[in-house]
Amino acid sequence: MTRTFDNNVPTKFPNLQPKAPNGTDLLQIERSKASFDVNTLSKFSYGEEFLNRKEKILRIIESDPAFEKSQRFFQSRHERMTHAYEKDKRTIELSEELGWDDEDRHIVNFLYDQPSPYSLHYTMFVPTLANQCNEEQKKVFYERALRHEIIGCYAQTELGHGSNIQGLETTATYIPETNEFEIHSPHLTSSKWWIGTLGKTANYAVVMARLIIHSKDYGPHPFCVQIRSLEDHRPLPGITVGDIGPKFGYNTIDNGFLMFDHYRVPHISFLAKFSQVKPGTGEYVKPVNARLSYGTMVLTRAGIVNGSSLVLARGATVAVRYSAIRRQFVDTAEPRKWGNEIIETPVIDYTQQQYRLLSTVSNVYAILYASQDLRQQYEINQVEMQKGNFSLLADLHATSSGLKSLTTTMALEGLEDCRRACGGHGFSLFSGLGFAYQDYLPFVTFEGDNYVLTQQTTRYLLKTFRSLVAGKISTKAHHQNMTTIYLSQYLQNPNNTCPATSGTDFLSPELILTAFGFRAAYGIAQLVEELDKNGSSWNSVLVDVARVSKAHCQLVMVQSFFVRIQQASEKELPAPERKVLQLLACLFALHTMEKEVAEFLVSGYLSASQSKLLKRQVLDLVAQIRPDAVSLVDAFALPDYFLASALGRYDGKVYEQLVEYVEKEPLNQKLVVDGYEKYIKPFVHRGLKRHNDSKL
Amino acid sequence: MTRTFDNNVPTKFPNLQPKAPNGTDLLQIERSKASFDVNTLSKFSYGEEFLNRKEKILRIIESDPAFEKSQRFFQSRHERMTHAYEKDKRTIELSEELGWDDEDRHIVNFLYDQPSPYSLHYTMFVPTLANQCNEEQKKVFYERALRHEIIGCYAQTELGHGSNIQGLETTATYIPETNEFEIHSPHLTSSKWWIGTLGKTANYAVVMARLIIHSKDYGPHPFCVQIRSLEDHRPLPGITVGDIGPKFGYNTIDNGFLMFDHYRVPHISFLAKFSQVKPGTGEYVKPVNARLSYGTMVLTRAGIVNGSSLVLARGATVAVRYSAIRRQFVDTAEPRKWGNEIIETPVIDYTQQQYRLLSTVSNVYAILYASQDLRQQYEINQVEMQKGNFSLLADLHATSSGLKSLTTTMALEGLEDCRRACGGHGFSLFSGLGFAYQDYLPFVTFEGDNYVLTQQTTRYLLKTFRSLVAGKISTKAHHQNMTTIYLSQYLQNPNNTCPATSGTDFLSPELILTAFGFRAAYGIAQLVEELDKNGSSWNSVLVDVARVSKAHCQLVMVQSFFVRIQQASEKELPAPERKVLQLLACLFALHTMEKEVAEFLVSGYLSASQSKLLKRQVLDLVAQIRPDAVSLVDAFALPDYFLASALGRYDGKVYEQLVEYVEKEPLNQKLVVDGYEKYIKPFVHRGLKRHNDSKL
Incomplete structure (x- = not known):
């Protein structure tokens, strides 16, 4: 019993075929029975232009390592997040290089099919700035956000407060003396919570806080607030920020929390497209009819x-x-x-x-x-x-x-x-x-x-x-x-x-x-x-x-x-x-x-x-x-790259693909599992000893 | 801007309370409204003896590090599995020490509330041996399994075959010359698949294979087969075995696959309580009425x-x-x-x-x-x-x-x-x-x-x-x-x-x-x-x-x-x-x-x-x-240790517990996330440079 022992031997399947008929044959039979033309129906449902764009983008990203998918099955949360950061960066680069517009990036995200840390920057931060900034603010916030010079999120929900925006606790008190607002979190339940892109990524946040002027509460209003240093990404003094921990899904996004300790922001932070606070006097100007929104x-x-x-x-x-x-x-x-x-x-x-x-x-x-x-x-x-x-x-x-x-x-x-x-x-x-x-x-x-x-x-x-x-x-x-x-x-x-x-x-x-x-x-x-x-x-x-x-x-x-x-x-x-x-x-x-x-x-x-x-x-x-x-x-026209599914492959090679994935499983890269020495061997060797003793 | 920078600063929440009324107060009010006695209903539903046992076992395990729960939220699959191995080993030790019986171990598993690698040894391997071994086999297989000298699983399902046992492909051909069976996997789809405890843990398996004697197919029968060395846990020659990869859940168990390449096993491997194969002649003796099962x-x-x-x-x-x-x-x-x-x-x-x-x-x-x-x-x-x-x-x-x-x-x-x-x-x-x-x-x-x-x-x-x-x-x-x-x-x-x-x-x-x-x-x-x-x-x-x-x-x-x-x-x-x-x-x-x-x-x-x-x-x-x-x-009498839930705590300290868990999140042990340098900084610093340039 003295075979030389190399534990780092990956498991390989024998070179065998599935029992006939195989998946490719069976799908071919199914497809031969169709009463209609698949492409015609796809075009009717999704439009030719969209299908063509999708094809074009698919060809670019499916071979780019930044968009690779098969490793995500085996990665820890942290590894998946890091890979998603890489994808976000690469998408920005490709957008600049190839002139992709929002629609193209939407298709990229659809095909990549995994939330990524920058997501809320695009879906909430930028659109909110577009809607709520006055002209000056557009320059200071919106345009820099478009160039990713600032990365933001949208901080509304609080630990103790969900759908009912009127229940929010965070306050923003106008300080006439300095023409600033002081943002503050009075209780634990007032911590901003669940905010995507906030946990580790954003350096800015649109914060919904109750506007207080001369002790009068005007209810929740949006403020655009810097929360991390642009130099080194450290949270700024007065800010407590971090990730809210693992979730049932969405773990490639850093949903975060955010608390303010009497945190001062300049007057320009108050997003003033709809309502305004006059500098100095603190006079509040009501919003115009918001039905358009x-x-x-x-x-x-x-x-x-x-x-x-x-x-x-x-x-x-x-x-x-x-x-x-x-x-x-x-x-x-x-x-x-x-x-x-x-x-x-x-x-x-x-x-x-x-x-x-x-x-x-x-x-x-x-x-x-x-x-x-x-x-x-x-x-x-x-x-x-x-x-x-x-x-x-x-x-x-x-x-x-x-x-x-x-x-x-x-x-x-x-x-x-x-x-x-x-x-x-x-x-x-x-x-x-x-x-x-x-x-x-x-x-x-x-x-x-x-x-x-x-x-x-x-x-x-x-x-x-x-x-x-x-x-x-x-x-x-x-x-x-x-x-x-x-x-x-x-x-x-x-x-x-x-x-x-x-x-x-x-x-x-x-x-x-x-x-x-x-x-x-x-x-x-x-x-x-x-x-x-x-x-x-x-x-x-x-x-x-x-x-x-x-x-x-x-x-x-x-x-x-x-x-x-x-x-x-x-x-x-x-x-x-x-x-x-x-x-x-x-x-x-x-x-x-x-x-x-x-x-x-x-x-x-x-x-x-x-x-x-x-x-x-x-x-x-x-x-x-x-x-x-x-x-x-x-006719749904979903490519294999998008599906990333052994069971759903277009060519029906279900079992072949399953086996290929299994060979990549980290546990299969070693012959003997790490826990063996400590947790299995003691009992088994006790048995071997008993057996040998009984033979004496 | 030259603060000394220590990135290894864990995030801590400020010492604040939730906004009143807090959870403890609210649950107390609810409990004061009860029309009945909680303990009386618990005893009626679950029996006093069970509740007492549960209490006794709870006191032992909730303070034992082998049964600790709060880390599992943050662990990778491999870490969770290793911890589950530790729990299995400790349970065996405590059983020997305290004389726990099956019912006690059942309560341990219920409280620990996570599948663990040995699970199928207990729920399938041992019971199958108890039911299907003849007297000789009981000594050779069953009694050793009880002492954990062999660890086993139950290998029925195949890659291409689920509920229909008649569709199984794996064969066990009787070889009269040597009085052995030759177990073989003819196609890729015949690989045993989904078998719990098989992937990395078991050294034995009960394998369901079609019994072939003198070219006649008698359908699926159970064989107890060694698959890994008892010396060093390496798979034996002729065996391909490993883990089937990550699943939607159950990831603390090593569901595995198993293939046989003309693998010979001795006559005793055929579990002979119900049907038998006579040594030498290969005469097949039919099972008695199986209705009892x-x-x-x-x-x-x-x-x-x-x-x-x-x-x-x-x-x-x-x-x-x-x-x-x-x-x-x-x-x-x-x-x-x-x-x-x-x-x-x-x-x-x-x-x-x-x-x-x-x-x-x-x-x-x-x-x-x-x-x-x-x-x-x-x-x-x-x-x-x-x-x-x-x-x-x-x-x-x-x-x-x-x-x-x-x-x-x-x-x-x-x-x-x-x-x-x-x-x-x-x-x-x-x-x-x-x-x-x-x-x-x-x-x-x-x-x-x-x-x-x-x-x-x-x-x-x-x-x-x-x-x-x-x-x-x-x-x-x-x-x-x-x-x-x-x-x-x-x-x-x-x-x-x-x-x-x-x-x-x-x-x-x-x-x-x-x-x-x-x-x-x-x-x-x-x-x-x-x-x-x-x-x-x-x-x-x-x-x-x-x-x-x-x-x-x-x-x-x-x-x-x-x-x-x-x-x-x-x-x-x-x-x-x-x-x-x-x-x-x-x-x-x-x-x-x-x-x-x-x-x-x-x-x-x-x-x-x-x-x-x-x-x-x-x-x-x-x-x-x-x-x-x-x-x-x-009245369901589920202890906090079992629930491991911030939202479901008996004392209602929901938000306090959420915050305590969040402080343990690995991402919160560093101020700046690992991806920052590579994936965020380039865009932000480009912006800073643009800003500085524009000031020149």
Whole structure:
């Protein structure tokens, strides 16, 4: 037993192939069944210009070491962060070199697919400065931020205070004598907390603090404040700043905390585009009407809705491709063969898997088109607001709030369902779905908590309903606003019922839209009755408030989907692509109706027997779409570099890729694990000794 | 600007208190409102003996450095694994020292709350040897495993093959000449994969391989095989073994892969308790009836169901306590005051939060009592089987499959909902819910995938229904089996409807049980019709198969809950504790009914107007239970050491604990982050230079 012992021997797999049929063969078979052209559908969904830009940028970054991805599976938090710093720096260099604009950098970030320390500089600091600086401040802050000479963050949330900005504790007291503000954190709970890019990266921060002038509290206002030395990056005196520690995800960003100890900043720090503090006197000048900024919120939310489609598209791509490859059990009623051999059935051939995955695919398209519609409504509204017409704003703002809430929840749940639909291997980080899920989680909480947001939507819907009942909205306006249209229809016939007598009747867009409109309006009417007639408090009906918002937004999504198809020209959307999209729109609508069937039943619109027709129709749609499954996810046009998934590779080399990743695992670089001597050997050698002793 | 610069300065928070009222005050107020005695309820739920053991073990381990927890937030995978090795070794030492038995070690693991490398040695290797070894093998394998002289794992799953054991590829060919078996991995997909404790720890493995004798394939059989040297832990020649890399959770275990290259093992490796291969001739002797081992599966599943209650109890404890402390927005209709000051409203006072959290609390109790009931049924069945009576087995096995599926899904979803109910701070690992979620995730897949398991349950239910319709089950047997009882009731009156005319009518256990029974039976009847009359294939009805299993198991849970209360003596369960449990049982039942209301409506049992009564009754129950919220989670008796959560501390010092953890974050041990010089400074100093140049 005296082999020479080199412990530094990496594990290598024997040179073996997976059992036939392999993934490449199986995906090829799937793709040969497509009823439509993948590129045509991609172009219709994403636009040719975007797809071309993406291709161009992909070619640049996928071979650049600063954007390398496979190591992140094995890195510690600190290592991942350092690599993300490298990516941020390289992106700045490439932007200067190649003239990339914001849209290009957006594509870089989408492909790189990992938050990085500079993120909040771009998404919050720079935009806030752009909106809130006066001309002088633009030079001092904004332009330097654009050149990365200062790196900033947006410090609003506090340790004890989240969504309610009125509860913030940090104060900024005007000192007339020196024309300064003194920023101070009075309690532990007033520490700024969760602020991305703050922990170790930013040297500036926009700080939301209560403005105090001559002992009067004017509520929270924004200040642009230096927090670290530009010479050596040390925190400045009076500042306590650091990282808030590990999180469930987002660990490549340094979310930070920040406390002020009677910290003085000059007068220019007060961002003075909207309100002002006059130097010397400290006279406070009120902000002008801020309704214009509501438009920006709609834009941000349209972006988030678009992002939720992407998140779900990733999950669906991985799960659908892998489900065509992964085989489990022999379906004895209809056994699959490869050559002469009976093989296990690919899991995508089980109806339950189809039901899960294809409804998810339909969700991806539904969310995508809803986000595009929202974006379009935003553009229209911007033009109208410039003309002084604010009549579209309230409806748009309400819908965007509800859609953000609904679609981010859909995306998160759908992504996790896709991960589970991959069985055991979905649990490996090599599935590419683990980090994706962890990093997406905050989206259901930030930019408006998903529960809180529904209140905004529902408040608007109730108000509109009451106005309609009171006759305060003219019929002329009906033609401009979908909400008033479906509410009016309901009020005209509150006992309407569904006319469907067969499953295929449910395929009519008119029937579907009427059904969704009726159900949403019924929920609103019930809630108004509960509040106005039964005298229930707002707090006591919050569960229904959330339901009503969801019902409205599902209607919006169904409508966006059908309208998108209807309005497409024959050239943009030829017959085969139109047909499959129409099936998907129906699947989205009917699957949603099935999930929410209780509300359709309770409203009296749908009968129990109709609900059974509906259920069968959903399965029928799933069966019709099944042959296109792989091609439909191919049309999401997500490159392997983005997916970084062994299970979701375009070429189907699932097992080969898993093995390749495993060979890189740090534990596999040594034959014997570090803990062996101390924690395993004592017991094992005690046993060997016992054995030898017993032989004596 | 020449301060001396020491970068190794850890960040310290200023010595400030949270803004009043603090967490300790708020929890005290909550506890003062309790309608019952916390200890009495704990003892009723968990038994005094268990609680005492737990206390005793807690006192030993919470001060032992081998069981220390706070560092795990910051450790790399390798560091966490090494620490877990230390814990395993120390547990063995303490067991030998203090005479701990399996139950004690179970409590240690529950409190330590992190998978560790030896885990599968205990949960799979040793039990398999106990069950499958003949007397000779017990000495050679089992007894040495008990003494940790050999460390083993259970290698069944393969890279390309999960739940379907018949699909395994690894072969074990009998070689009569040498009386050996030759184990071999023919393809890449035949590599053993996902095997816990295998990657770097085990030196033995029970390997499931297809037994081949004289070219005949007898299907998968277990072999106990040495894979690493007992001298120096090196993999033996012919063995390729290693770790499968990082996972979404469970990273403190070395899940591994294992490949065999014509690897010879002696005849004794074939575990011969059930079937045998005669030496020399290779004659195969068939196994005896294996039905007895079904009993063991029930026991394992009862344990998993019990564990899902614990997982959910953790989530509920953290979320409920923190929700009493976290304040957000002023409820203007009913503003809260502290002294004279209006304060933000604790989030637990919002009905939506109550609805989420209290239904979760009721789930914890419902799952707990269902697991205890299952355990009791297991004991009864074991006694009966010993007498040769197998009549209880099928029902018990079916229910245990469905309950495993239902309750692990409930636990996982509930845990995540609790995390989100904590708002932003729920996303910090310091919430104590992140690792918990990640490590619990595999439970919905292993020991039977939750989707696949429902097929077992439903198959049994359909069979029973058909037998009843065909008159093959005698009425006498009805008294022994709940399934036949509710199916018979349905068959007697398939047009039954719910008699409730007021919300409080729904509080009757009889009404509730009849409703759940009718709904489950209706689903079964519909499915039988679909299969037997409409000729649908099993594959095409899998969605409904899952629904039927769930309906049956929800009935089982509701019944277990009510029976547990009913059968408790006045001494065990005095009036105040009985009252709150009865409310919780009703909340569990009615909240479940509300969630599944579509099925109750479609079955015709419930009307739309009754569903509205039901909805109000749920909110009414929530309001009644609200004052007991914190005490109900206190009664789960989960110590702070177990929770390891800043948000869930018993004393409510949430913000103080968060700050204390943050000070330990490695990034906060240096003033300036490592990436600064390379990735931040160049841009900032370019700016300084530009500024200086412009001044020249």
